[in-house]
Amino acid sequence: MSPAITPLVTAFFDPVTWTVTYVVRVPGASSCLVIDPVLDYDRRSGQVSVTSIDAVCAFVDDNGLTVEWILDTHVHADHMTGLAELARRTGAKTAIGKQVSGVQKTFAGIYNLPDFPCDGSQFDRLLEDGDRIVMGDLVLTALHVPGHTPACMAYVVGDAVFVGDTLFMPDFGTARCDFPGGDAATLYRSVRRLLDLPADTRMFVGHDYGPGGRLIAWETSVAAQRQGNIHVRDGISEAEFVALRQARDATLEMPELLLPSLQVNIRAGNLPDPESNGTSYLKFPLRR
Ligand SMILES: N[C@@H](CCC(=O)N[C@@H](CS)C(=O)NCC(=O)O)C(=O)O
Ligand SMILES: [Fe+2]
Structure with missing residues (x-):
């Protein structure tokens, strides 16, 4: 890890899905990486659109930046990922946690997609715990932090950590653990690992829901989480958390x-x- 570096972090909040996308770069460098981009989707009309990605691309262009890597922290269950669309537009490479193959197997079963390749080959790189992406002075270290999903990753860049859906802001707590392969005790252990980072580590969360009507926020710190996170502050045991x-x-x-x-x-x-008429279709399992 490279704690000496203080990366510049620019956040983009999507109010429809409460998701935060990050552009991360080192001062003076023109290359950047993007974490958790959003593809906009209107469930009433089936319209897929790129307003959120346009905003990221405008920022990148205005600042003369080049996107080199686009990373998802996990296979999101609440919004479509902008990974592929942003990769098409920028030529950047995509990455996600290596355990994505297990998540693909689970959902290829649920959606009955027998021919779907459940090997992560849809992504350019599959990251394991401790793997690094190096872009000049910017060094990203991947941490496997399962619990919300089995494939969740956090990304450490200098004095910043992007925690995806593990912890949220201190007054909201942590991510849910009831998706397939989720597990609360596992999340607790992942969170403790994140809270073992240096106390002044800047922590950037994957969603904020503005509890109690407070303004949306996405940046906190290891120290603030250890002191005040309503689910996992110091002193709350694994059993209490679970x-x-x-x-x-x-x-x-x-x-x-x-x-x-x-x-x-x-x-x-x-x-x-797309089917023979050029249109793509989604499918839904019906429960009885
Ligand atoms: N109402 C939101 C729920 C989103 C949600 O379930 N968020 C997940 C992260 S993907 C979570 O961990 N929520 C934590 C909680 O509600 O305790 C939606 O429909 O999208
Ligand atoms: Fe999530």
Whole structure:
């Protein structure tokens, strides 16, 4: 890791899915990376659009930057990933956690996609714990932080860590653990690893839901989380966390965009192949 570097972090908040996309670069460098871009989707009309990606691209262009890598922290279950679309527009390479293949197997089963290659080949690079991406002075170190999903990753760049859906802002707590392969005790252990980073590490979260009507926020620190996170502050044991996480998960509805998102996100953000009329279709398992 390279704690001496203080990367410049620019955040883009999507108010429809409460998702934060990050552009990360080192001062003075023209190359950058993008974490968790969003492909916009209107569930009423089926319209897929690129307003969120346009905003990232405008920022990149205005600042004379080149996107070299685009990373997802996990296979998102609440919005479509902009990975493929942003890669097409910038020529950047895409990466996600290596355990994505397990998530692909689960959802290829749920959507009945017998020919779907569940090997992560839709992404340019599959990252394992400790793997690095080096772009000049910018060194990204990948951490495998399962619990919300089995393939979740966090990315450390200098004094910053992008934690995806592990912890959220201190007053919101942590991510749900009731998706396939999710597990609260596993999340607790992943979170403790993140909280073992230096206390002044800047922590950037994957979503914010503005609890109690407070302004949307996405940056906190290891110290602030250890002191005040309502689910995992210092002193809360694994057993206590598991009990409160499971109690909350029992009250949560599935995310509104779960079924459209996952079948696109296991494809790295590519829509299903168009049918004979040129249109792509999504499919939904019906429960009885
Ligand atoms: N109402 C939101 C729910 C989003 C959601 O479930 N978010 C996940 C992250 S993908 C989560 O961990 N939420 C934590 C919680 O509600 O405790 C939606 O429909 O999209
Ligand atoms: Fe998530």
